[in-house]
Amino acid sequence: xxxxxxxxxxxxxxxxxxxxxxxxxxxxxxxxxxxxxxxxxxxxxxxxxxxxxxxxxxxxxxxxxxxxxxxxxxxxxxxxxxxxxxxxxxxxxxxxxxxxxxxxxxxxxxxxxxxxxxxxxxxxxxxxxxxxxxxxxxxxxxxxxxxxxxxxxxxxxxxxxxxxxxxxxxxxxxxxxxxxxxxxxxxxxxxxxxxxxxxxxxxxxxxxxxxxxxxxxxxxxxxxxxxxxxxxxxxxxxxxxxxxxxxxxxxxxxxxxxxxxxxxxxxxxxxxxxxxxxxxxxxxxxxxxxxxxxxxxxxxxxxxxxxxxxxxxxxxxxxxxxxxxxxxxxxxxxxxxxxxxxxxxxxxxxxxxxxxxxxxxxxxxxxxxxxxxxxxxxxxxxxxxxxxxxxxxxxxxxxxxxxxxxxxxxxxxxxxxxxxxxxxxxxxxxxxxxxxxxxxxxxxxxxxxxxxxxxxxxxxxxxxxxxxxxxxxxxxxxxxxxxxxxxxxxxxxxxxxxxxxxxxxxxxxxxxxxxxxxxxxxxxxxxxxxxxxxxxxxxxxxxxxxxxxxxxxxxxxxxxxxxxxxxxxxxxxxxxxxxxxxxxxxxxxxxxxxxxxxxxxxxxxxxxxxxxxxxxxxxxxxxxxxxxxxxxxxxxxxxxxxxxxxxxxxxxxxxxxxxxxxxxxxxxxxxxxxxxxxxxxxxxxxxxxxxxxxxxxxxxxxxxxxxxxxxxxxxxxxxxxxxxxxxxxxxxxxxxxxxxxxxxxxxxxxxxxxxxxxxxxxxxxxxxxxxxxxxxxxxxxxxxxxxxxxxxxxxxxxxxxxxxxxxxxxxxxxxxxxxxxxxxxxxxxxxxxxxx
Numbered sequence: 018x019x020x021x022x023x024x025x026x027x028x029x030x031x032x033x034x035x036x037x038x039x040x041x042x043x044x045x046x047x048x049x050x051x052x053x054x055x056x057x058x059x060x061x062x063x064x065x066x067x068x069x070x071x072x073x074x075x076x077x078x079x080x081x082x083x084x085x086x087x088x089x090x091x092x093x094x095x096x097x098x099x100x101x102x103x104x105x106x107x108x109x110x111x112x113x114x115x116x117x118x119x120x121x122x123x124x125x126x127x128x129x130x131x132x133x134x135x136x137x138x139x140x141x142x143x144x145x146x147x148x149x150x151x152x153x154x155x156x157x158x159x160x161x162x163x164x165x166x167x168x169x170x171x172x173x174x175x176x177x178x179x180x181x182x183x184x185x186x187x188x189x190x191x192x193x194x195x196x197x198x199x200x201x202x203x204x205x206x207x208x209x210x211x212x213x214x215x216x217x218x219x220x221x222x223x224x225x226x227x228x229x230x231x232x233x234x235x236x237x238x239x240x241x242x243x244x245x246x247x248x249x250x251x252x253x254x255x256x257x258x259x260x261x262x263x264x265x266x267x268x269x270x271x272x273x274x275x276x277x278x279x280x281x282x283x284x285x286x287x288x289x290x291x292x293x294x295x296x297x298x299x300x301x302x303x304x305x306x307x308x309x310x311x312x313x314x315x316x317x318x319x320x321x322x323x324x325x326x327x328x329x330x331x332x333x334x335x336x337x338x339x340x341x342x343x344x345x346x347x348x349x350x351x352x353x354x355x356x357x358x359x360x361x362x363x364x365x366x367x368x369x370x371x372x373x374x375x376x377x378x379x380x381x382x383x384x385x386x387x388x389x390x391x392x393x394x395x396x397x398x399x400x401x402x403x404x405x406x407x408x409x410x411x412x413x414x415x416x417x418x419x420x421x422x423x424x425x426x427x428x429x430x431x432x433x434x435x436x437x438x439x440x441x442x443x444x445x446x447x448x449x450x451x452x453x454x455x456x457x458x459x460x461x462x463x464x465x466x467x468x469x470x471x472x473x474x475x476x477x478x479x480x481x482x483x484x485x486x487x488x489x490x491x492x493x494x495x496x497x498x499x500x501x502x503x504x505x506x507x508x509x510x511x512x513x514x515x516x517x518x519x520x521x522x523x524x525x526x527x528x529x530x531x532x533x534x535x536x537x538x539x540x541x542x543x544x545x546x547x548x549x550x551x552x553x554x555x556x557x558x559x560x561x562x563x564x565x566x567x568x569x570x571x572x573x574x575x576x577x578x579x580x581x582x583x584x585x586x587x588x589x590x591x592x593x594x595x596x597x598x599x600x601x602x603x604x605x606x607x608x609x610x611x612x613x614x615x616x617x618x619x620x621x622x623x624x625x626x627x628x629x630x631x632x633x634x635x636x637x638x639x640x641x642x643x644x645x646x647x648x649x650x651x652x653x654x655x656x657x658x659x660x661x662x663x664x665x666x667x668x669x670x671x672x673x674x675x676x677x678x679x680x681x682x683x684x685x686x687x688x689x690x691x692x693x694x695x696x697x698x699x700x701x702x703x704x705x706x707x708x709x710x711x712x713x714x715x716x717x718x719x720x721x722x723x724x725x726x727x728x729x730x731x732x733x734x735x736x737x738x739x740x741x742x743x744x745x746x747x748x749x750x751x752x753x754x755x756x757x758x759x760x761x762x763x764x765x766x767x768x769x770x771x772x773x774x775x776x777x778x779x780x781x782x783x784x785x786x787x788x789x790x791x792x793x794x795x796x797x798x799x800x801x802x803x804x805x806x807x808x809x810x811x812x813x814x815x816x817x818x819x820x821x822x823x824x825x826x827x828x829x830x831x832x833x834x835x836x837x838x839x840x841x842x843x844x845x846x847x848x849x850x851x852x853x
Contacts, residue, residue: 073127126150152216310384337589347654428444434555451519454493457524459653522552617635665703667756668704675777714752716749761800
């Protein structure tokens with residue numbers, strides 16, 4: 018990196034072509050850490066009045082989803098904290114962009130030569146009329162080689178050449194000219210994993226001259242790109258000494274070298290690899306082989322801990338650096354199935370919608386993948402646009418899936434092992450238990466997906482559709498947490514006190530064991546409270562096991578140092594399955610590996626900790642059966658997406674004359690209905706009926722059932738009037754149930770009926786008619802019914818409201834709650850809102 022900085026300084030200060038004199042610069046002594054970097058940047062920002070140029074050569078890191086670019090400096094490190102993974106690093110968005118938008122310079126130019134440099138362009142937010150330009154070494158999501166200590170990086174070498182030699186046909190090198198020329202020069206070069214290496218840029222405002230070089234005026238003494246390193250102190254921030262303000266723009270006239278240019282250059286080099294940023298290795302150490310490890314989100318904390326242990330082994334020069342990141346499980350499978358797109362993402366997304374962008378959604382192409390289960394590996398190997406080989410070396414740890422039930426919930430002792438999941442859930446739903454059932458989002462983690470397969474298979478046999486299963490969970494907790502850890506943390510929050518002691522959760526045994534720890538125990542999750550209920554593991558006969566397979570990922574065309582990388586991957590696998598790493602896994606609650614099979618927990622295992630006494634079956638050696646097929650996993654995901662996809666909502670608006678006093682105005686019937694439409698999206702289907710007697714029917718259609726423009730639907734509601742007729746709500750509800758039942762296919766989508774009424778016509782329904790309605794609601798495809806009673810006490814005094822909501826798993830709302838808030842919230846459980 019030092020050589021790259023030297024090349025930039027040479028190009029910018031070259032006698033005949035540079036835009037500043039070497040004497041204009043001073044070089045502060047010492048290394049730059051986070052505090053010094055920010056101070057230097059602020060000082061440069063406040064002093065520069067002409068051109069402020071910031072150049073960075075070093076390491077860049079982003080989160081697994083491609084956001085939050087950070088530049089690594091002395092003292093930077095990466096942690097396991099998902100909320101704040103970068104410590105003492107430089108945030109592009111906050112530290113750099115956030116500072117430079119306050120610059121008083123006429124031009125601000127930033128040149129980034131680091132991995133993921135293109136990700137900075139997502140947070141390109143110049144202020145007002147600023148002339149601001151950013152040139153990045155590569156596109157978003159692309160990792161680039163470090164370059165050699167003698168030659169510098171390929172990108173900076175090309176920038177140096179163009180600034181020094183000029184661009185054919187151009188009398189000066191402008192920012193826009195430099196961008197076009199360096200992109201052309203880099204086109205034949207390949208980045209890490211043979212990804213195309215194309216610099217990128219963003220610019221707002223006027224162009225700016227960065228060099229006076231032209232092909233005819235090449236300095237005779239210009240240093241070649243492969244010149245030996247210059248013997249001088251390591252580069253650091255340099256700032257202009259003198260004042261003056263340059264106001265010439267290219268559109269007015271070209272400025273010359275004799276103009277009073279005030280230029281500030283910030284240049285620094287970060288040392289080491291991703292996890293060796295502060296290693297202080299001697300100069301004789303060769304750069305370590307860099308590996309990337311993609312992990313299942315549930316397993317990430319322990320995998321990271323094990324990798325940290327591997328990197329902290331005693332010895333001399335570090336031979337390997339490892340970046341560990343997690344990715345949404347379904348994104349990982351889709352990306353591996355279409356791995357060619359990971360190497361060469363499309364330049365633009367089609368007009369039909371979003372496109373597959375693994376670099377954006379997951380991160381860089383991994384060398385190692387540790388999904389939650391081997392079934393996920395099998396899914397990823399399905400034919401597609403393959404540019405990758407996925408070799409399974411073996412499991413690194415195991416964790417059975419369990420139904421973790423609060424100790425306060427009574428279940429038969431026989432339920433703990435060998436009982437089908439549906440039987441246990443039946444006991445949980447018994448009147449004496451009334452437990453809720455929860456599970457993390459199956460899109461995110463493999464364990465949650467395996468649990469969902471078991472749920473749909475087991476409960477489907479008793480007549481429950483995926484939509485009904487998912488709606489039950491949405492009623493208890495929404496949105497569904499991403500990971501098992503997030504789910505347990507959600508239960509520990511004060512807002513869920515009524516749920517934490519009655520929620521049975523489908524999670525890995527390892528997660529449950531951690532959350533059983535008391536506040537004083539090492540390893541106690543920081544999000545939990547002392548009152549979180551201890552849970553008992555039940556091991557249903559139809560729940561599989563998470564086996565954390567270690568997958569060696571090799572990419573087509575990625576042949577650079579392939580033997581060294583392959584050996585580094587094998588070395589890591591050997592260590593992860595060895596004694597030291599296995600101690601870390603079992604200490605976190607996993608079952609270890611013994612000859613490729615799960616081992617019985619022994620001393621030192623979290624499963625044998627007193628906190629988990631009688632909570633887990635340490636004498637139980639679960640098998641990895643039942644096996645789950647790729648077809649079953651794909652079908653389950655399809656059913657899950659349909660179940661939580663666009664919904665169907667049918668509004669029944671009591672329009673009888675008694676509603677006159679509840680009809681118009683804030684918080685009244687039409688206002689409440691219109692507000693709730695905001696919970697519905699463009700793909701949701703809905704209709705509005707007026708509940709009045711109309712010949713043989715018991716409703717009139719105000720808005721036909723289908724998808725609608727929200728403004729047009731609100732206009733229809735505004736036009737609605739009351740009618741001088743009575744209503745039969747029970748018969749209108751029969752018709753509404755039939756309408757939705759006719760549209761349902763195996764309960765494929767969430768369905769909701771909203772009945773808004775003053776209850777006058779609801780109180781006179783004969784008991785036999787009410788019983789008939791309840792029986793009808795329980796038959797066939799089920800639709801939730803939410804009643805909105807505009808009379809105080811309507812949820813306790815009116816039998817229709819009580820019985821129809823209880824029978825359908827719905828809810829009764831009356832003025833005892835904030836109707837303007839609660840009704841949209843209920844509709845949001847079925848609609849997609851703005852989530853499309």
